[in-house]
Amino acid sequence: MPGSNLEPFQQRAAAAELEIVKLKEEIKLLQGFSNSNIDNEELEKLQTENVKLKHRLAILKRAVESEKSIASGSSCQNPTAMLSIIETLYNLFEKAIGNAYPNLVDPPVIIALGGNDPKFGDYQCNSALPLAKLLRAQGVKASPRDIANNIVSSVKQSPLVEKLEVAGVGFINIFLKRDFAISTLATLVTTGHVPPPCTKRQRVVVDFSSPNIAKEMHVGHLRSTIIGDSISRLLEYLGHDVLRLNHIGDWGTQFGMLVAHLQDRFPDYLTVSPPISDLQEFYKESKERFDKDSEFKKRAYECVVKLQSFHPEVTKAWEMICDVSRKEIQQVYDRLDIKLIERGESFYQSRMEKIVKELEAQGYLDEDDGRKIMWGNEPGNGIPLTIVKSDGGFTYDTSDMAAIKQRIEEEKADWLIYVTDAGQAVHFQIIEKCARRAEILTNKHRMDHVGFGVVLGEDKKKFKTRSGDTVKLTELLDEGLKRALDKLKEKERDKVLTEEELLVAQESIAYGCIKYADLSHNRNHEYVFSFDKMLEDKGNTAVYLLYALTRIRSIARNANVTREQLRAAAATTSVSLSHEKEWKLAKVLLKFPDVLLKITKDLCLHQLCELCYEISTAFTEFYDNCWCVEKNQFGEIVKVNIDRLLLTEATAIIMEQIFLLLGLKPVSKM
Numbered sequence: 001m002p003g004s005n006l007e008p009f010q011q012r013a014a015a016a017e018l019e020i021v022k023l024k025e026e027i028k029l030l031q032g033f034s035n036s037n038i039d040n041e042e043l044e045k046l047q048t049e050n051v052k053l054k055h056r057l058a059i060l061k062r063a064v065e066s067e068k069s070i071a072s073g074s075s076c077q078n079p080t081a082m083l084s085i086i087e088t089l090y091n092l093f094e095k096a097i098g099n100a101y102p103n104l105v106d107p108p109v110i111i112a113l114g115g116n117d118p119k120f121g122d123y124q125c126n127s128a129l130p131l132a133k134l135l136r137a138q139g140v141k142a143s144p145r146d147i148a149n150n151i152v153s154s155v156k157q158s159p160l161v162e163k164l165e166v167a168g169v170g171f172i173n174i175f176l177k178r179d180f181a182i183s184t185l186a187t188l189v190t191t192g193h194v195p196p197p198c199t200k201r202q203r204v205v206v207d208f209s210s211p212n213i214a215k216e217m218h219v220g221h222l223r224s225t226i227i228g229d230s231i232s233r234l235l236e237y238l239g240h241d242v243l244r245l246n247h248i249g250d251w252g253t254q255f256g257m258l259v260a261h262l263q264d265r266f267p268d269y270l271t272v273s274p275p276i277s278d279l280q281e282f283y284k285e286s287k288e289r290f291d292k293d294s295e296f297k298k299r300a301y302e303c304v305v306k307l308q309s310f311h312p313e314v315t316k317a318w319e320m321i322c323d324v325s326r327k328e329i330q331q332v333y334d335r336l337d338i339k340l341i342e343r344g345e346s347f348y349q350s351r352m353e354k355i356v357k358e359l360e361a362q363g364y365l366d367e368d369d370g371r372k373i374m375w376g377n378e379p380g381n382g383i384p385l386t387i388v389k390s391d392g393g394f395t396y397d398t399s400d401m402a403a404i405k406q407r408i409e410e411e412k413a414d415w416l417i418y419v420t421d422a423g424q425a426v427h428f429q430i431i432e433k434c435a436r437r438a439e440i441l442t443n444k445h446r447m448d449h450v451g452f453g454v455v456l457g458e459d460k461k462k463f464k465t466r467s468g469d470t471v472k473l474t475e476l477l478d479e480g481l482k483r484a485l486d487k488l489k490e491k492e493r494d495k496v497l498t499e500e501e502l503l504v505a506q507e508s509i510a511y512g513c514i515k516y517a518d519l520s521h522n523r524n525h526e527y528v529f530s531f532d533k534m535l536e537d538k539g540n541t542a543v544y545l546l547y548a549l550t551r552i553r554s555i556a557r558n559a560n561v562t563r564e565q566l567r568a569a570a571a572t573t574s575v576s577l578s579h580e581k582e583w584k585l586a587k588v589l590l591k592f593p594d595v596l597l598k599i600t601k602d603l604c605l606h607q608l609c610e611l612c613y614e615i616s617t618a619f620t621e622f623y624d625n626c627w628c629v630e631k632n633q634f635g636e637i638v639k640v641n642i643d644r645l646l647l648t649e650a651t652a653i654i655m656e657q658i659f660l661l662l663g664l665k666p667v668s669k670m
């Protein structure tokens with residue numbers, strides 16, 4: 001509430017807080033009573049009273065929270081923020097149900113999108129049936145239909161709601177107001193962008209990509225990179241403070257043998273940078289020596305010890321090895337426009353030493369055959385973490401325990417997200433359990449493992465080259481570029497676009513289609529990598545959607561109306577929503593904030609791709625039925641319907657925003 005006087009709110013919040021204290025005391029008193037020997041009838045009465053008081057307490061608490069957030073300004077700062085319809089309706093019906101049935105504790109508030117037939121409303125409230133059950137349990141008989149009617153008469157006026165209708169056995173159909181849609185869409189056109197819905201700002205660490213030095217970065221890491229980047233983009237857009245971390249595997253015993261091998265192969269490595277071009281080959285060579293040559297093996301172990309105590313020459317050799325890999329990885333990030341901070345496992349060396357001591361002192365570590373392990377549940381139940389190996393070394397588990405502590409305590413994270421293949425789900429479950437057990441994580445912290453299925457080739461087998469090797473990502477991107485260019489040439493775009501425009505379109509399509517194909521699939525499933533499929537220009541693909549956006553943008557341009565003119569027109573002309581197809585499109589557009597908020601809950605990005613596709617389909621229906629620009633038989637423009645061009649522009653703005661969140665680059669010509 002910018003500019004308003006906060007005093008009355010603060011006073012109300014203070015009064016409500018006092019009330020809570022009083023109520024708490026009353027509850028305590030009642031609980032005390034229940035232990036003494038008062039008769040059953042009395043007891044029952046007091047218990048019912050208690051339930052009612054608890055309910056009032058919950059309502060008051062919520063009121064205090066909302067007053068507080070208004071007073072501190074932490075709720076919506078932005079008066080033009082795009083409203084979440086589901087959330088707004090939820091609040092509206094929560095109040096109505098609370099008023100209609102004040103004796104029910106936490107009654108169910110169920111708001112859903114309406115079905116395909118607009119006759120049955122745009123949204124629905126389906127609370128009446130479960131409410132009837134709850135009431136029956138309390139000995140109150142009421143039909144769901146009566147309950148629905150009762151709720152309807154308690155719903156306050158809202159700028160969102162045109163009308164409510166009770167249907168069937170007790171569904172409440174909710175019809176949206178067009179004026180609300182008109183003003184929302186007008187704001188988009190005037191400001192030129194989509195103001196994000198309001199959310200509470202949090203510090204979020206997103207751990208993604210995280211390839212391993214000396215092993216090839218493979219398609220699994222590409223999936224993690226694409227999904228992690230898009231999640232970060234979405235959370236940043238919503239106003240969160242996001243730390244994007246690349247937890248690369250740059251530590252561990254294998255580096256001992258790599259360093260030892262480097263010292264042998266390139267004795268002057270301290271002065272001349274070693275010309276390693278293929279780190280995989282180099283890894284193979286050193287592994288072979290490690291397995292065969294016991295003298296070498298001994299030296300490799302010595303190197304590990306030196307590395308972990310930061311011996312300067314060994315550290316230098318290690319850095320050189322990491323650099324080879326880093327350059328290759330960076331190329332992939334640059335091409336895909338991925339930004340993230342490298343903070344590999346090595347960063348946590350001293351913190352691992354520290355946390356091991358702490359966990360041990362706090363009695364969390366158990367001895368097991370020379371290892372030190374930590375259980376997430378009670379001992380013997382499930383799988384434990386290996387915190388220290390029998391040779392005294394640390395493990396992947398140790399580094400993740402040190403990392404989680406660093407992220408919570410030093411980075412002050414509220415929310416931790418890890419994006420890896422689904423195979424690591426159990427690892428992260430145990431890490432979370434152990435971190436909660438050790439009270440590193442508390443109930444105010446959220447942790448999510450964002451898992452994903454394996455990438456398959458078109459033969460439905462694990463994605464590999466013909467010769468069975470891992471596919472090099474740079475080569476994969478090169479192929480994408482070539483295929484995208486072929487596609488553009490097939491459509492004879494090379495004849496229309498300038499060389500520069502063609503290049504921009506080529507890159508946008510190539511990288512866009514790789515990202516979109518990944519993001520548009522439910523991440524929990526395995527997915528088939530197929531250039532043929534992702535480059536199709538029909539259906540839910542990046543190519544189709546990028547084309548759709550350029551086409552939408554060209555409508556106004558071809559009528560000689562600029563974006564600036566549209567922006568100015570939005571102040572005086574209303575967006576046209578009178579035609580059924582216009583209204584249908586508008587309602588799809590208005591779902592944008594709800595889809596975003598849903599994704600912050602389940603972190604499944606394919607829902608955003610589905611919305612984008614739904615928008616483009618609804619747009620096509622609108623465009624086929626409603627003239628934006630009218631022409632005579634000579635093809636000359638006779639009338640420009642600005643009110644419809646405004647709807648066109650609002651559609652383009654939202655689609656563009658979705659592309660940005662998915663990491664796609666919209667192009668003006670294709």
Ligand SMILES: NC(=[NH2+])NCCC[C@H](N)C(=O)O
Nearest residue numbers: 207210211212247249400420
């Ligand atoms: N904190 C983490 N464990 N992040 C994920 C690391 C992924 C690991 N380097 C891998 O390639 O599978």
